[in-house]
Amino acid sequence: MMSKSTMKKTVFFNASPDVVWKYLTEKDKLALWFHPAESDLVAGQPYALVGADSGDKMCWGEVVSMNEPESMVWTFTIQPLSGAMTKVTWELEESHGGTRLTLTHDGIGEAAQAAALGLLTALDAGWDEHFAQLRTAATSGG
């Protein structure tokens, strides 16, 4: 199940870890490739990346830890996951005069299941309410 739940991506950049770090943590630079952040990212603080036009929250969570410019851990979720959290780890290593960036995304499977079960429960609550209304209507119509 572990492998089913963890995703890893590695990218090499022709830039130093210090430069790459700025693009991962600074509000204006995040906007250039991800989504604009509400503010620069700070360890221990919640963050939110918002839609450029709509201003709606697209991705959010908490910056669990920051070790500039080597690593950073986020809790991470997006709207369709209905609040289920995953974990994103960023690791930067100096390599051949550039930076090797590794992204590890954990807990996707668990979050997907939680979201699915949340939907099931919501579906159920929806029906219950519907039937309660029907009962009320039927009784009062009596």
Added chain:
Amino acid sequence: MTPKGVIISDTLWCFSVGGRRQQRFKNRSMGVTPDIQSAFRALADPTRRQILVHLSQRDMTIAQIVDEFPVSRNAVKKHLTALEEGQLIRVESRGRERLNKLEPVGLKFVADWFKYFDHFWDEKLNSLKQVIEQSEKQ
């Protein structure tokens, strides 16, 4: 209306920010609708939804399910068949017991979410690479 449908529409919403490149993924993810009819049929019945909620907490034999519902063993059996056809549960033999397990509506969702994040991060990391290497050249 199906859980799957909900996810798909939200996925589209998430990809709707951005330009032509995202459009390509948008079209691709719209083709994902396998077996949705039988899952939908299975979910349309309140007893079956209740059974799923029970199975989300633990695996159960038919006898255990019958104990929880005011319906006959035969009726429960029919419900379980419908759920199995909808690929919402699977039956596993353990010794003499036949255990009904939630086939996590999840399992399909997990695969979809994996694909989703796979595209998601590829897109983002590609943009990051372009942005950084362009700005560093200047």
